[in-house]
Amino acid sequence: MVKSRNTEEKILDSARAIFIKRGFDGARMQEIADHAGINKALLHYYFRSKEKLFDAIFSDTFQQLGPSLAALFSSEIPLEVKIWKFVEDYIEVIKKYPQLPSFIINEINVNPERILDHLKFSDFFDYEELKSQLQDEYEKGHIIKVDMEHFVVNILGLTIFPFVGKLIIQKNLKIDEASWEQFIEDRKKVIPVTIMNWLKVNN
């Protein structure tokens, strides 16, 4: 029983690593088995098929993300603090799974129906709270008028894009691995500044 639990976890960890690295179509059950140090047949013993194994790791991975961020964005703290904290937390989360955003984009592109149900933005954002907060700040004259949708897409784009475009950016802007870490660290400041300056009322 204890043994079994360990094997199942080894499989899940290996499957996650390989699926994220290769994508669903590129992943091989053999490679997952090798990575877990077990036999291919054992994968099918624990999870009936490749599809089911994929579903298992995908749900599992997503339950590890999100929660902390959801709480943050729906909370009653000031908008500016929210932005700074969100970006910092979000970058830290992605750093743990740097290939995850690319992977998700991959799979959604290739097979939307397989993956879309797993994803709920609402785990991350409380839109109504955010929407009324933006409206509120605008009415008080603290910020310019912006659509919640563009606000969300701006923050996510600024935050996520460097991770999904990492190799292209690195190669073309000639940023080596050491500088890259610093570059990401710098974005924790650049992104909130970009957003806050965008929102700032000037006249």
Place this chain on the structure above:
Amino acid sequence: MVKSRNTEEKILDSARAIFIKRGFDGARMQEIADHAGINKALLHYYFRSKEKLFDAIFSDTFQQLGPSLAALFSSEIPLEVKIWKFVEDYIEVIKKYPQLPSFIINEINVNPERILDHLKFSDFFDYEELKSQLQDEYEKGHIIKVDMEHFVVNILGLTIFPFVGKLIIQKNLKIDEASWEQFIEDRKKVIPVTIMNWLKVNN
């Protein structure tokens, strides 16, 4: 000869469509053949292997992108005009191949070496020109001091992310297909405003 040219083009068009839709690993030579209305064996007659076919369409696709944008960014027009025009042009280009950014991210993630050589940011940006322009504007007191790297990543992130994240964004922000078109249209304004406000000197 004329006939042959047409067949080759049909194959390239079909291959592009299927590769972009399914990714390299998910693409099937059979599906490409069906899409082109020809036989599977004919694919191998024109292009020896799946890999070679992939390389052919990839180079080909990229030669269609870029040129206009490269010229724009290295030109001597004012920074603000450059940003507005770049975003507008870039969005228009991506709209022709909306799945292309996801596809590139896919393939780079899964098999960097196969694809990375095809990609040259320098087709799009002249960094030195841009860098000195940013420095120049800063010294004149027109804009705040920003790193060229973050400037580039900001613009690209704001522009590209909506396309790669389309389905997630649509689903979670409840934007239907009709509104989506308008949303993208709106970004032609939102993005330059975001960037320009970010750069604005306030004190």
Place this chain on the structure above:
DNA sequence: GTCTATATAGGGATAGAC
């Protein structure tokens, strides 16, 4: 639960007729 061996299918690639 875990292994070896094998069934079965799918897909890239080639042979050869026309």
Place this chain on the structure above:
DNA sequence: GTCTATCCCTATATAGAC
């Protein structure tokens, strides 16, 4: 140049021993 038929390998999945 284009087709049909087929080869052959690879990958998922199952059977069955231990």
